[in-house]
Amino acid sequence: MSQSTSPLFPQTFLWGGATAANQIEGAYQDGGKGLSIQDVTPRGIMSDRVEKPTPDNLKNIGIDFYHRYAEDIALFAEMGFTVFRFSMAWSRIFPNGDEETPNEEGLAFYDRVLDELEKYGIEPLVTLSHYETPLHLAEQYNGWVNRDMIGFFERYARTVLERYHTRVKHWLTFNEINSVLHIPFGSGAINTPTADLEPNDLYQAIHHELVASARVTRLAHEINPALKVGCMVIAMPIYPLTPHPDDAIKVMNADHANLMFSDVHVRGYYPGYAQRFFRDNNITMTITDQDREDLKNTVDFVSFSYYMSICDSADPRARQGGAGNIMGGVPNPTLQASEWGWQIDPQGLRVVLNQFWDRWQKPLFIVENGLGARDELTPDGDTFTVHDDYRIDYLNDHLVQVAQALDDGVDIMGYTAWGCIDLVSASTAQMSKRYGFIYVDRNDDGSGTLKRYRKKSFHWYADVIRTRGASLSR
Ligand code: BGP
Numbered sequence: 001m002s003q004s005t006s007p008l009f010p011q012t013f014l015w016g017g018a019t020a021a022n023q024i025e026g027a028y029q030d031g032g033k034g035l036s037i038q039d040v041t042p043r044g045i046m047s048d049r050v051e052k053p054t055p056d057n058l059k060n061i062g063i064d065f066y067h068r069y070a071e072d073i074a075l076f077a078e079m080g081f082t083v084f085r086f087s088m089a090w091s092r093i094f095p096n097g098d099e100e101t102p103n104e105e106g107l108a109f110y111d112r113v114l115d116e117l118e119k120y121g122i123e124p125l126v127t128l129s130h131y132e133t134p135l136h137l138a139e140q141y142n143g144w145v146n147r148d149m150i151g152f153f154e155r156y157a158r159t160v161l162e163r164y165h166t167r168v169k170h171w172l173t174f175n176e177i178n179s180v181l182h183i184p185f186g187s188g189a190i191n192t193p194t195a196d197l198e199p200n201d202l203y204q205a206i207h208h209e210l211v212a213s214a215r216v217t218r219l220a221h222e223i224n225p226a227l228k229v230g231c232m233v234i235a236m237p238i239y240p241l242t243p244h245p246d247d248a249i250k251v252m253n254a255d256h257a258n259l260m261f262s263d264v265h266v267r268g269y270y271p272g273y274a275q276r277f278f279r280d281n282n283i284t285m286t287i288t289d290q291d292r293e294d295l296k297n298t299v300d301f302v303s304f305s306y307y308m309s310i311c312d313s314a315d316p317r318a319r320q321g322g323a324g325n326i327m328g329g330v331p332n333p334t335l336q337a338s339e340w341g342w343q344i345d346p347q348g349l350r351v352v353l354n355q356f357w358d359r360w361q362k363p364l365f366i367v368e369n370g371l372g373a374r375d376e377l378t379p380d381g382d383t384f385t386v387h388d389d390y391r392i393d394y395l396n397d398h399l400v401q402v403a404q405a406l407d408d409g410v411d412i413m414g415y416t417a418w419g420c421i422d423l424v425s426a427s428t429a430q431m432s433k434r435y436g437f438i439y440v441d442r443n444d445d446g447s448g449t450l451k452r453y454r455k456k457s458f459h460w461y462a463d464v465i466r467t468r469g470a471s472l473s474r
Pocket of ligand 1 (some may be wrong): 020175176305368372418424425426427428433
């Protein structure tokens with residue numbers, strides 16, 4: 001391992017962290033907020049929904065960002081963040097989702113968050129919809145299966161775009177839009193149980209989301225031509241388990257299933273392979289001429305989450321007991337995994353950065369990456385800290401690969417580490433699956449003071465940002 005003294009990242013590169021409203025804010029019924037689909041998935045977005053919100057849902061309080069945002073943003077500033085990714089909770093602004101007018105108290109909260117970011121010169125990166133659609137839209141309309149959702153989403157987006165267009169330049173429409181294939185309720189607010197969901201309805205929902213995203217992209221540009229709108233997808237390189245050509249074809253098809261979303265976002269139409277998939281599977285959707293026109297409003301940049309790569313195989317036996325992430329997949333025998341079964345592959349990040357750049361020639365933004373791990377709080381003088389060398393190693397090795405991709409000529413706008421402050425996990429709704437540079441004293445049983453502590457990685461990340469990567473070990 002060595003270090004060089006010259007920066008590996010350009011001056012314009014944005015550095016920061018990423019979060020989502022439902023995983024940090026808490027205050028789930030304060031300030032006129034309506035319920036979101038998160039309030040009925042206390043065991044995480046991959047589990048079944050329950051009938052009513054439950055008191056033991058950790059997201060009810062989250063990490064209390066709703067009340068502690070100023071303290072948290074000050075800590076981000078101390079690390080030198082130049083960007084902070086967060087989502088606006090749709091149900092804080094339109095509590096049911098289908099109202100005519102917004103809830104002013106909800107907007108006032110985001111005014112305050114933006115004031116605080118501006119104080120430190122931290123640029124906001126706002127996700128409009130991060131797995132937190134108003135529950136009423138799921139129950140009353142069956143979520144994105146219903147075409148009316150396009151109008152509801154547009155009204156919400158117009159409200160925040162008009163209010164914040166001079167304060168927020170970078171926007172993302174749907175978080176990990178391609179996850180709807182795997183978690184129709186969590187991602188698409190589709191109330192029909194997954195086992196009963198017809199492929200026609202699923203793809204109609206996907207189509208509505210893609211149209212809504214494109215219409216909002218146009219709207220943003222109309223409101224302020226300086227705005228930049230990105231899509232957001234799960235990036236996951238898929239390697240063939242063996243060199244057998246059947247495995248290569250399997251991987252090609254799996255790649256197509258994942259990449260169709262960003263292909264439409266970037267190209268403005270369904271590629272030939274998607275049309276073939278619809279034909280072969282008798283999927284008939286309602287696509288109007290106006291939809292086709294709307295889809296031509298393509299994104300300005302592509303953002304993505306990257307946690308792991310997976311393998312795929314044409315042999316159904318190899319597919320049993322896949323890796324423990326949203327996408328499933330076949331474990332890679334050459335890689336180690338986190339305690340939650342997410343396989344660690346820093347080079348996979350360089351692979352997707354190159355793949356995406358080669359495919360779309362659009363600027364890329366890594367808006368999620370990190371290691372979920374258990375931390376132990378230990379005394380440190382008159383305070384406490386966490387010696388999270390495992391997290392530092394993970395992030396270090398991934399950032400080294402980002403630098404490699406920059407050398408490969410890939411255009412990369414920035415990097416926001418996921419869960420820069422500990423938050424409630426999306427897939428398992430645990431506090432103990434921690435990602436942060438900042439430890440939050442809260443446990444899986446809901447106990448804890450909510451006090452914040454700087455981990456070892458806090459100081460490490462501050463150095464990386466200050467030296468623009470020169471401090472990374474290679
Ligand atoms: C992504 C989601 C995030 C986030 C992250 C880590 O899929 O966009 O919301 O939580 O994964 O996942 P988890 O929290 O399940 O560890």
